[in-house]
Amino acid sequence: MDLGKGSNKSSANSPAVIGLIAVITVLLGVGGLVIAQLTPVLFPDQASAEANQIDQLFKVMLGIGGSIFLLVQGVLIYSIIRYRKRQGDNTDGPTVHGNVTLEVVWTAIPAVVVLGLVIYSYQVWVDIQEPKEDELVVHVEARRFGWTFLYEDERLTAGNGNGNENSNATRFPAPDLHVYAGQPVRLVMETEDVIHSFWVPEMRIKQDLLPGRTTEMRITPQLVDGRASDEYPLRYRVVCTELCGSGHGAMFTYVYLHEDEESYMQWVDSSVESVLNPPEDPVLNGMRIMASGVYGCQSCHALQDSREGMTLSWDAVTGPSLQGIADRASTRVSGQPAEEYLYESIYDPGAYIVPGYGNIMNQYQFVNPDAAHYLPKPDAEAITAYLCTVSDEFTPEELAENPLCDFDNLLSYSEMYTMDGMN
Amino acid sequence: MATASYPMDGVAGQVKRPALAEYFTWSIDHKIIGVQYIVTSLFFFIIAGALAMLIRWELMTPEITVMADGSQYNTLFSIHGTMMIFTWIVPFWAGLGNYLIPLMLGAKDMAFPWLNAFAFWLLPPSGFLLILGFFIGPAEAGWTSYPPLSTIYSPDGQTLWALSIHLVGLSSILGAINFIVTIKNMRPPSMGWFQMPLFAWATLATSIIVVLATPFLAGALTLLLLDRVAGTTFFDATSGGDVLLWQNIFWFYSHPAVYIMILPGFGVLSEVLAIHSRKPIFGYRMIALSSMAIAIVGFTVWAHHMFTSLQPELRIPFMITSMIIAVPTGIKIFGWLGTIWGGRIRLNSANLFSLGFLSLFVIGGISGVMLAAVPVNIHMHDTYFVVSHFHFVLYGGSVFAIYSALYHWWPKITGRMLDERLGKIHFVTTYIGFLGTFMPQHIVGMQGMPRRVAVYDPQFQDLNVLISLFSFLLGISTFFLLYNMVVSTVAGRVAGANPWRALTLEWQTTSPPPAYNFAGEPVPFEDPYGYGTDASKAYLDAMESRFGPSPGAEEERRPPSGALPEPQPAGD
Structure with missing residues (x-):
C-alpha cells in the first residue's frame, strides 16, 4: 500500500527511500487492521451462520479499505501542509508529467486486490446459497403492508375446521416467523401485490419478493454470543426493504429465535392445536x-x-x-x-x-x-x-x-x- | 443573440456583461445558454435541498410526525432524488460544458447553436412538470419508480414524473450529440486529442455515455407510460408482464448515469488541481483514457443494483465487473494525488472543494467496492449504508466538484471574483455538515435501518437526530454560496482575463468573453498543463500584456524580480 509515495523526492531507489516506503506500508497495514476491528461494533447481533461469513468478508474489506483511506488522506494532508503555497511564493511547481512505473504500480495493485476480493466474495456467496440438509420450509406471504408466515404440519389436512378449503389447509399461519438455533430454514416467498423485500438485519440475509415469481432464501439461525439462556426466544425485527407505498416503514414484524427445538415445538403445538380445535364461541374464534x-x-x-x-x-x-x-x-x-x-x-x-x-x-x-x-x-x-x-x-x-x-x-x-x- | 460585450484589448475591467434580459430569451449564444442551464439547475437544487431538509426533519422521530402520512413522506424523497439527479447535477454539467467547451477549444460557439438552445428549453418544463405533481398527487415510488408500485399503485403525478424525465432525457441526448460533434470537429489545428483539456475529455466520455444509455431510459419510460395510460401490461405480472424488465432497462441507463454525473466532476478536478497546484496533471493519458474505460465498463455493471432481486446465478458476473470499475477510478485518484504532490497548493475556495472531493470521494469509492460484493450487498441493500454511499459519490463527489467549478470559473463567467472569506466559510460548513450527515448513515444502515422509511426502529433515533442536526448545517452552508454569488454579481472585485494564470484557452480572452469568444484565432499553449516551464511563463506573460493584468489575482501577482524565494526541490 505504498502507492503515490515514490513521486516525492529524487533517487527513488536509495535505501533511505525504500526504508521509508517499507515503514509507511507497515503503518498503513497496521492502521487498516485497527480499523477492521470496528466490524463487530458496526454490525448488530450475529443470529445466523451466514452472519459470521458476511461479517468476516466485510472485515477484510474494511481492513483493506481502511489502509487505502489512510493512504489517500495521509498523502492529501501531508501535501496540503508540506506543499501549500507560501506567502509571496509565486513560482510554479516542478514540471512533472507522470511516472510510468508508479502508474503501472497503482493500476496493478488495486487490480490484484479487487480480483482477490471477487474470489473471496464468490466463495462466501456459494456457501450461503448451498442447499442444506433437512431444511425447515416456511412459506412467506407479503402484502401491503404486512407479512404472514405459513408452516407445514402433517397434523393438518384439508377441511380440518379452519374453514379454509384452499391449498393453505395443510399449513398453519403465523404473524411472526419462528425459528430455532441450528435448524436451517428455507423461506419460499410470494407477494400479493407490489415488490417487497425480506430482511432480518441480525441474520444479514435479504431477498426481494417479486410479483409473478416465487423467490427463495436460506438462513441458518444460530445462538447469539453473549445471550443468556433465559433471554430466548430472542426477538428481532423483520423489515421490508423495498419501497412498497405509504405503509412501507411500518411494514415490519418479528422473528423469534428459539434456543432449541423443544421450545420451538411448544409454539408449533399450540399453533396447530388452535387450528385443529378452534373455540366454539364465534367471538373467541x-x-x-x-x-x-x-x-x-x-x-x-x-x-x-x-x-x-x-x-x-x-x-x-x-x-x-x-x-x-x-x-x-x-x-x-x-x-x-x-x-x-x-x-x-x-x-x-x-x-x-x-x-x-x-x-x-x-x-x-x-x-x-x-x-x-x-x-x-x-x-x-x-x-x-x-x-x-x-x-x-x-x-x-x-x-x-x-x-x-x-x-x-x-x-x-x-x-x-x-x-x-x-x- | 447579440451580446453587449466586445473585446477591449489590454483594458481589463471594461468588459460588459450581457444584459439581464437576454437570459430570459431564446438565445443561441452558448455562453447565455450555459448560464441559463446553471441558474435553472441551481433553482431546482434549492427546491430539492428544501425537500431534503423536510426529510431530515421528519426523521428526527421514529414515527410520522411532520408529514401527514407515509405517502406524503414518500413524495419527499421521490421528488428530492429525481430533482437532484435530473434537474440539478445532470443539467448543471450540461451548462458548464456549454459555457466552457467552445472556449476551451478556441471555438466561436457549439457546433449546433440552435439545437443547443432547444435542449436547454426542454429543462424548465421538465422541472415544472415535477413540481406540478405536488398539486395532483406527486410521484411517490422513489426516483427508481419500480413497477408495479409505479404503475398500478401510484397517483397521476407518476405520469407527470415519467413525462418530465422523458423531456430531460431528450434534452440530455441533444446536448450530448452537440458536445461530441463540437469536441471532434472544432478544435484548433494545433490541438490534438491529447492536447485537449481534461474537462473536454470528461465531457466527451460523458456525452458518449449519454448518447448510448439515455435512449434506454426513454424506452423504459415509454413502456411505463403505456402501462399507466394505455392499459398495456409490460410490467404487470398478473398479465404476463415482468417487473424485472423495468429494473434491467432502468439500471442499464441509470448506472451509466452515475458516471454521467461524476465524470464531468473528474474533469473539473483535473483542471482545478493542476492549475491551483501550479503543476502539470500527473499521468495525463491515464486520466484521459480512464474516463473512457469507465464509460465502457460502466455499461456492464448495471445489475449490481438488483442483487436482491436478480436470479442468484446471474449476480456473480456483475459483481466482477462492478469491482473492476474501481481500478480506473483509483488511477484518477492516485493521479490527482501525484498532481498536488510537490506543487504550490493554493488553498483557495476552488481548490479546497477539489481537495475536499478527493478526501470524500475515496470513502464513497471504498463503500462502493464493499457494496459490489454480493454477500455484503445482500445485507446492505436498500439501507442507509447505500444512501450514505451514493451521497458520498454524488454530494461529496459531484456537488463538491460543482462548487469547485463555480469558484474556479465564476470569474470567467461574470468577470467578478467570489469572496474568498465567504468561500472558505462555505467550504468548512459544507465539509463538516456533510461528514456529520453522511458518516453516521453507514452505521445506521448496517445496524438495520432501511432507506425510504418514515417509521423506523426507535433504537436508531439518537443517531438520526444527530444526522438531522448536521444536515441542517449542511442546508445552511448553501446560503453562504448563494449570498456570495449575489454579492459578487453586484459588487464583486473585478477579475480580469486570467486571475489564476491558467494555461487553458478559456482564460486567454476577456472575462466574460466577448461575442464569439475570441478576437482573432486563439493559439493554445502546446501543453494545457505545462506549468513550471519558461515557455508557459512566456505564454502567460504575453497574454497578460494583451488582456492586461488581472486585478482578481491580487495576491497571486509575482513579486518584483530579485525577490523570488528559493524554489522548492524539484521532483524526479
Missing part, C-alpha cells in the same frame, strides 16, 4: 383467526386485547385503530348497524374511509379460494362477531347483557351479501 395473522390484520391496525390465553398486541399505524371499534361502528355510516358496517368493511373496505386514512386495504374475496385475497365467509362472520365485542365503554358482562350487535342480523346480512355476489 374470530379473535383466534385475527391472532393467527393469516389475513395480516396486524400489519396495519392497532389493537390491545387479552382473552382466554390469547393476546393481541398490535400497534400498527397504517390503518385506523381497532381499539374500542364496537363503540363507534354504528356511528360511522348513518342508518347502518354496527355488525353490517364491520362486515362490509372486511369485504369492501372502500365503502367507508375513516378520515385521515387512504383506501389501501386489500379487497378480500369469498368466492374463489385461489384468489390472492381469499377470506371465506365463516371467517368474516367470526371476525365481525369478535370486533362487535371490542369495546372500551362496556365490560364483557355488560356486553353479554346488551350486545352492541345483532348477531342474527349479522348472519342474514352475510347471507344477503353472498347472494348479491358483490365480488
Whole structure:
C-alpha cells in the first residue's frame, strides 16, 4: 500500500527511500487492521451462520479499505501542509508529467486486490446459497403492508375446521416467523401485490419478493454470543426493504429465535392445536383467526386485547385503530348497524374511509379460494362477531347483557351479501 | 443573440456583461445558454435541498410526525432524488460544458447553436412538470419508480414524473450529440486529442455515455407510460408482464448515469488541481483514457443494483465487473494525488472543494467496492449504508466538484471574483455538515435501518437526530454560496482575463468573453498543463500584456524580480 509515495523526492531507489516506503506500508497495514476491528461494533447481533461469513468478508474489506483511506488522506494532508503555497511564493511547481512505473504500480495493485476480493466474495456467496440438509420450509406471504408466515404440519389436512378449503389447509399461519438455533430454514416467498423485500438485519440475509415469481432464501439461525439462556426466544425485527407505498416503514414484524427445538415445538403445538380445535364461541374464534395473522390484520391496525390465553398486541399505524371499534361502528355510516358496517368493511373496505386514512386495504374475496385475497365467509362472520365485542365503554358482562350487535342480523346480512355476489 | 460585450484589448475591467434580459430569451449564444442551464439547475437544487431538509426533519422521530402520512413522506424523497439527479447535477454539467467547451477549444460557439438552445428549453418544463405533481398527487415510488408500485399503485403525478424525465432525457441526448460533434470537429489545428483539456475529455466520455444509455431510459419510460395510460401490461405480472424488465432497462441507463454525473466532476478536478497546484496533471493519458474505460465498463455493471432481486446465478458476473470499475477510478485518484504532490497548493475556495472531493470521494469509492460484493450487498441493500454511499459519490463527489467549478470559473463567467472569506466559510460548513450527515448513515444502515422509511426502529433515533442536526448545517452552508454569488454579481472585485494564470484557452480572452469568444484565432499553449516551464511563463506573460493584468489575482501577482524565494526541490 505504498502507492503515490515514490513521486516525492529524487533517487527513488536509495535505501533511505525504500526504508521509508517499507515503514509507511507497515503503518498503513497496521492502521487498516485497527480499523477492521470496528466490524463487530458496526454490525448488530450475529443470529445466523451466514452472519459470521458476511461479517468476516466485510472485515477484510474494511481492513483493506481502511489502509487505502489512510493512504489517500495521509498523502492529501501531508501535501496540503508540506506543499501549500507560501506567502509571496509565486513560482510554479516542478514540471512533472507522470511516472510510468508508479502508474503501472497503482493500476496493478488495486487490480490484484479487487480480483482477490471477487474470489473471496464468490466463495462466501456459494456457501450461503448451498442447499442444506433437512431444511425447515416456511412459506412467506407479503402484502401491503404486512407479512404472514405459513408452516407445514402433517397434523393438518384439508377441511380440518379452519374453514379454509384452499391449498393453505395443510399449513398453519403465523404473524411472526419462528425459528430455532441450528435448524436451517428455507423461506419460499410470494407477494400479493407490489415488490417487497425480506430482511432480518441480525441474520444479514435479504431477498426481494417479486410479483409473478416465487423467490427463495436460506438462513441458518444460530445462538447469539453473549445471550443468556433465559433471554430466548430472542426477538428481532423483520423489515421490508423495498419501497412498497405509504405503509412501507411500518411494514415490519418479528422473528423469534428459539434456543432449541423443544421450545420451538411448544409454539408449533399450540399453533396447530388452535387450528385443529378452534373455540366454539364465534367471538373467541374470530379473535383466534385475527391472532393467527393469516389475513395480516396486524400489519396495519392497532389493537390491545387479552382473552382466554390469547393476546393481541398490535400497534400498527397504517390503518385506523381497532381499539374500542364496537363503540363507534354504528356511528360511522348513518342508518347502518354496527355488525353490517364491520362486515362490509372486511369485504369492501372502500365503502367507508375513516378520515385521515387512504383506501389501501386489500379487497378480500369469498368466492374463489385461489384468489390472492381469499377470506371465506365463516371467517368474516367470526371476525365481525369478535370486533362487535371490542369495546372500551362496556365490560364483557355488560356486553353479554346488551350486545352492541345483532348477531342474527349479522348472519342474514352475510347471507344477503353472498347472494348479491358483490365480488 | 447579440451580446453587449466586445473585446477591449489590454483594458481589463471594461468588459460588459450581457444584459439581464437576454437570459430570459431564446438565445443561441452558448455562453447565455450555459448560464441559463446553471441558474435553472441551481433553482431546482434549492427546491430539492428544501425537500431534503423536510426529510431530515421528519426523521428526527421514529414515527410520522411532520408529514401527514407515509405517502406524503414518500413524495419527499421521490421528488428530492429525481430533482437532484435530473434537474440539478445532470443539467448543471450540461451548462458548464456549454459555457466552457467552445472556449476551451478556441471555438466561436457549439457546433449546433440552435439545437443547443432547444435542449436547454426542454429543462424548465421538465422541472415544472415535477413540481406540478405536488398539486395532483406527486410521484411517490422513489426516483427508481419500480413497477408495479409505479404503475398500478401510484397517483397521476407518476405520469407527470415519467413525462418530465422523458423531456430531460431528450434534452440530455441533444446536448450530448452537440458536445461530441463540437469536441471532434472544432478544435484548433494545433490541438490534438491529447492536447485537449481534461474537462473536454470528461465531457466527451460523458456525452458518449449519454448518447448510448439515455435512449434506454426513454424506452423504459415509454413502456411505463403505456402501462399507466394505455392499459398495456409490460410490467404487470398478473398479465404476463415482468417487473424485472423495468429494473434491467432502468439500471442499464441509470448506472451509466452515475458516471454521467461524476465524470464531468473528474474533469473539473483535473483542471482545478493542476492549475491551483501550479503543476502539470500527473499521468495525463491515464486520466484521459480512464474516463473512457469507465464509460465502457460502466455499461456492464448495471445489475449490481438488483442483487436482491436478480436470479442468484446471474449476480456473480456483475459483481466482477462492478469491482473492476474501481481500478480506473483509483488511477484518477492516485493521479490527482501525484498532481498536488510537490506543487504550490493554493488553498483557495476552488481548490479546497477539489481537495475536499478527493478526501470524500475515496470513502464513497471504498463503500462502493464493499457494496459490489454480493454477500455484503445482500445485507446492505436498500439501507442507509447505500444512501450514505451514493451521497458520498454524488454530494461529496459531484456537488463538491460543482462548487469547485463555480469558484474556479465564476470569474470567467461574470468577470467578478467570489469572496474568498465567504468561500472558505462555505467550504468548512459544507465539509463538516456533510461528514456529520453522511458518516453516521453507514452505521445506521448496517445496524438495520432501511432507506425510504418514515417509521423506523426507535433504537436508531439518537443517531438520526444527530444526522438531522448536521444536515441542517449542511442546508445552511448553501446560503453562504448563494449570498456570495449575489454579492459578487453586484459588487464583486473585478477579475480580469486570467486571475489564476491558467494555461487553458478559456482564460486567454476577456472575462466574460466577448461575442464569439475570441478576437482573432486563439493559439493554445502546446501543453494545457505545462506549468513550471519558461515557455508557459512566456505564454502567460504575453497574454497578460494583451488582456492586461488581472486585478482578481491580487495576491497571486509575482513579486518584483530579485525577490523570488528559493524554489522548492524539484521532483524526479
